[in-house]
Amino acid sequence: MSKQILINDLDKAGIDTLAGYKAHGGYTAIEKALKMKPEEIVEEVKKSGIRGRGGAGFPMGMKWSFIAKPPGVPRYLVCNADESEPGTFKDRYLMEKKPHILIEGMIISSFALGANTSYVYIRGEMMYVFHILEKAIQEAYDAGYLGKNILGSGYDLDLHVHCGAGAYICGEETGLIESLEGKRGNPRIKPPFPAVVGLYGCPTVVNNVESLANVAWIVNNSGDEYAKIGIGKSTGTKLISASGHINKPGVYEIELGVPVEEFIYSDDYCGGIRNGKKLKAVVAGGSSVPILPAELILKTAKGEPRLMSYESLSEGGFQTGTMLGSGGFIVMDEDTSIVKNLWNFTRFYHHESCGQCSPCREGTGWMEKILHKFLEGRATMADIDLLWDIQGKIEGKTICPLGEAAAWPVAAAIRHFRSEFEEYVKKGKYMTDVKHYYRINKLQEA
Amino acid sequence: MPKVTIDGKSIEVPEGTTILNAARMIGGDIVPPAMCYYSKLKTSGGYCRTCLVKVSKGSEKDPRPMPKLVPSCRQTVMDGMEVENITSPEVVEARAGITEFLLINHPLDCPICDQAGECHLQDLGYEHGKMKTRYEFKRREFEKIDIGDKIKLHMTRCILCYRCVKVADQLCSCRNHGVINRGDVAEISTYIENVVDKDMSGNMIDVCPVGALTDKTFRFKSRVWFTKPVDAHRTCDKCSGKVRLWYKGEEVLRVTARKDKYGEVEDWICNSCRFDHKKTSDWVLETPSHVDHHSVISANHYETEKALENLRSDIEKHQKHLKESKFALGQGVMNPNNQ
Numbered sequence: 195m196s197k198q199i200l201i202n203d204l205d206k207a208g209i210d211t212l213a214g215y216k217a218h219g220g221y222t223a224i225e226k227a228l229k230m231k232p233e234e235i236v237e238e239v240k241k242s243g244i245r246g247r248g249g250a251g252f253p254m255g256m257k258w259s260f261i262a263k264p265p266g267v268p269r270y271l272v273c274n275a276d277e278s279e280p281g282t283f284k285d286r287y288l289m290e291k292k293p294h295i296l297i298e299g300m301i302i303s304s305f306a307l308g309a310n311t312s313y314v315y316i317r318g319e320m321m322y323v324f325h326i327l328e329k330a331i332q333e334a335y336d337a338g339y340l341g342k343n344i345l346g347s348g349y350d351l352d353l354h355v356h357c358g359a360g361a362y363i364c365g366e367e368t369g370l371i372e373s374l375e376g377k378r379g380n381p382r383i384k385p386p387f388p389a390v391v392g393l394y395g396c397p398t399v400v401n402n403v404e405s406l407a408n409v410a411w412i413v414n415n416s417g418d419e420y421a422k423i424g425i426g427k428s429t430g431t432k433l434i435s436a437s438g439h440i441n442k443p444g445v446y447e448i449e450l451g452v453p454v455e456e457f458i459y460s461d462d463y464c465g466g467i468r469n470g471k472k473l474k475a476v477v478a479g480g481s482s483v484p485i486l487p488a489e490l491i492l493k494t495a496k497g498e499p500r501l502m503s504y505e506s507l508s509e510g511g512f513q514t515g516t517m518l519g520s521g522g523f524i525v526m527d528e529d530t531s532i533v534k535n536l537w538n539f540t541r542f543y544h545h546e547s548c549g550q551c552s553p554c555r556e557g558t559g560w561m562e563k564i565l566h567k568f569l570e571g572r573a574t575m576a577d578i579d580l581l582w583d584i585q586g587k588i589e590g591k592t593i594c595p596l597g598e599a600a601a602w603p604v605a606a607a608i609r610h611f612r613s614e615f616e617e618y619v620k621k622g623k624y625m626t627d628v629k630h631y632y633r634i635n636k637l638q639e640a
Numbered sequence: 641m642p643k644v645t646i647d648g649k650s651i652e653v654p655e656g657t658t659i660l661n662a663a664r665m666i667g668g669d670i671v672p673p674a675m676c677y678y679s680k681l682k683t684s685g686g687y688c689r690t691c692l693v694k695v696s697k698g699s700e701k702d703p704r705p706m707p708k709l710v711p712s713c714r715q716t717v718m719d720g721m722e723v724e725n726i727t728s729p730e731v732v733e734a735r736a737g738i739t740e741f742l743l744i745n746h747p748l749d750c751p752i753c754d755q756a757g758e759c760h761l762q763d764l765g766y767e768h769g770k771m772k773t774r775y776e777f778k779r780r781e782f783e784k785i786d787i788g789d790k791i792k793l794h795m796t797r798c799i800l801c802y803r804c805v806k807v808a809d810q811l812c813s814c815r816n817h818g819v820i821n822r823g824d825v826a827e828i829s830t831y832i833e834n835v836v837d838k839d840m841s842g843n844m845i846d847v848c849p850v851g852a853l854t855d856k857t858f859r860f861k862s863r864v865w866f867t868k869p870v871d872a873h874r875t876c877d878k879c880s881g882k883v884r885l886w887y888k889g890e891e892v893l894r895v896t897a898r899k900d901k902y903g904e905v906e907d908w909i910c911n912s913c914r915f916d917h918k919k920t921s922d923w924v925l926e927t928p929s930h931v932d933h934h935s936v937i938s939a940n941h942y943e944t945e946k947a948l949e950n951l952r953s954d955i956e957k958h959q960k961h962l963k964e965s966k967f968a969l970g971q972g973v974m975n976p977n978n979q
Contacts, residue, residue, distance in 0.1 A: 383714050556745060
């Protein structure tokens with residue numbers, strides 16, 4: 195097993211309570227941090243080289259240093275807990291089992307950024323986690339870690355949990371901010387970026403749960419120590435939500451740089467493919483990243499073993515590579531239908547498009563309908579090219595990255611599994627359960 | 641003042657000008673089409689993506705090109721910026737793609753639509769659309785809604801430009817309509833049957849780029865190109881009172897605000913001027929209106945020579961386009977029944 199810093203002590207009793215968390219070394223970083231200068235904390239985070247864990251992988255220290263500091267204007271820290279990417283379920287797990295690691299990280303981060311009010315924006319479906327967090331925050335208030343004059347340092351912080359209404363688009367940072375302000379969760383047009391004009395028009399930093407949970411460890415052990423974990427520019431550990439046709443699905447914390455082959459086949463992690471089947475394809479970072487066939491996910495195009503790191507997974511661009519994304523590792527065995535899987539993803543993006551800009555609003559639905567044709571056995575060869583053309587016209591033309599998220603899986607599936615699409619055209623396979631889906635959801639069939 | 645070059649034409653513009661407005665200052669063919677941007681409405685623009693352009697040089701300081709196409713209505717210019725609009729094949733292709741997206745769920749009911757003739761989507765379709773659709777599925781359908789006794793909402797025609805929402809936000813005393821639902825079932829709605837009758841709400845009709853919001857006092861009265869536009873004014877305590885009357889014979893069929901060559905109104909007008917004053921005696925007539933943009937309306941009864949010339953060149957252009965695109969009219973999508 196590689197090094198773990200987030201979920202290493204989940205088996206300890208009472209770790210979800212403040213007392214239990216404190217007994218196992220929690221809330222020590224706050225005392226240290228409050229004696230430091232805010233800039234020193236930002237510097238430590240920069241040194242650690244930690245990259246945002248929400249999907250884009252933007253260096254967190256850099257994001258923090260971008261925040262505008264006009265005098266007399268409040269600043270905000272918002273934790274993005276709107277985890278809704280299909281295949282990703284790490285934040286929910288972390289918040290459920292160890293809510294205080296997030297709260298501690300948020301207190302330190304808010305102090306570093308000079309925010310006196312911070313928010314956790316949590317997805318509406320995760321109501322039970324909302325209650326867990328509420329309880330944990332109350333504990334922290336009672337213990338004096340939140341509220342006025344924290345630990346006698348003169349620093350005030352209020353932490354609120356806000357429950358969204360369950361929209362994928364509110365995981366996009368500006369969509370999240372709009373939703374938090376009480377408006378329709380439409381992503382804003384950038385620039386200006388949230389670091390300048392964010393929540394209520396004030397400078398705001400939006401960070402993922404996992405990113406913020408790492409801050410306490412970085413403060414306790416220094417950024418340099420953190421940078422020693424991992425490989426190259428991918429420092430630290432990463433929570434991977436492993437799902438699909440594997441023997442041991444679940445959330446794993448890995449040191450970045452573990453070979454993909456080891457991750458799939460080792461008993462420490464996924465434990466190999468279910469029922470001794472062969473590996474067909476992997477979606478390495480949540481549904482929006484390009485799917486890769488077995489030969490390309492295990493080895494790069496150059497023949498080097500592929501590692502679980504930001505750089506290694508994206509080696510070869512989208513032609514032969516993919517992205518680490520948010521760490522939703524979906525494994526598919528030889529029996530999986532890529533076309534059907536793609537239809538399912540596209541259906542998701544169609545449903546979650548906010549409808550603000552035209553390429554995404556119209557294109558996602560169109561792609562779903564065409565893929566539905568494939569499953570019904572009514573598609574023609576020309577439809578494959580049409581799909582390719584539509585995804586190209588969505589990618590890069592939209593306001594927010596949802597357009598890309600919808601286009602990339604389609605592009606990758608056609609790029610690597612075109613023969614399977616052709617097979618659907620030739621054999622005219624028919625999927626009855628697709629019809630069933632439409633019926634139970636009272637949707638109009640395409 | 642920053643200097644920007646658009647399709648090889650340079651201009652110096654004030655700080656904070658958007659690429660689109662800089663292009664409008666230059667004028668001519670290089671102005672990107674805008675379906676959702678409206679210079680008189682704050683925070684409008686950025687949604688429809690028809691005005692995407694390529695920035696091939698960021699600025700004098702940072703000459704790197706921008707990685708993606710940018711919405712010219714929102715992107716402000718930097719000194720030394722170089723922009724490609726119609727000279728970039730990438731932009732032209734993207735625009736054709738956006739036009740296709742906007743049209744796949746559009747009912748193409750121009751023959752019975754009151755907006756026909758002054759519809760921006762129609763213009764966009766002629767300029768960037770294809771002759772044949774690749775969309776073979778059922779188009780999105782909505783019920784027609786009466787929002788108040790003066791405005792009719794045809795949601796099927798809407799392209800969700802958000803202009804009417806911004807009119808309600810910025811001109812009316814309160815907004816009781818908005819966008820509900822999301823994705824391709826998002827719609828303009830009052831949610832629970834409500835009435836949009838705030839003063840100035842009639843301006844929604846003018847800002848609507850398509851026939852989604854139409855004037856109920858004018859519906860089905862006449863095709864716009866059979867009416868004669870005349871500028872007129874009256875003393876009004878709510879608005880400027882500067883309007884355009886549309887005559888058919890002696891009768892004023894409708895009253896609208898005056899629009900410039902980009903289809904944007906010059907002065908907002910109130911509902912009373914728009915809906916209640918439809919007699920010549922209510923108004924002081926000024927002059928026959930000058931319609932600047934390429935449109936069937938510019939072939940009006942006063943400026944035949946120039947307008948006919950424009951029309952002729954347009955027809956020639958489209959005939960050429962037809963020949964090149966290989967599709968004959970009969971089998972194409974010009975007829976919505978062929979869908």
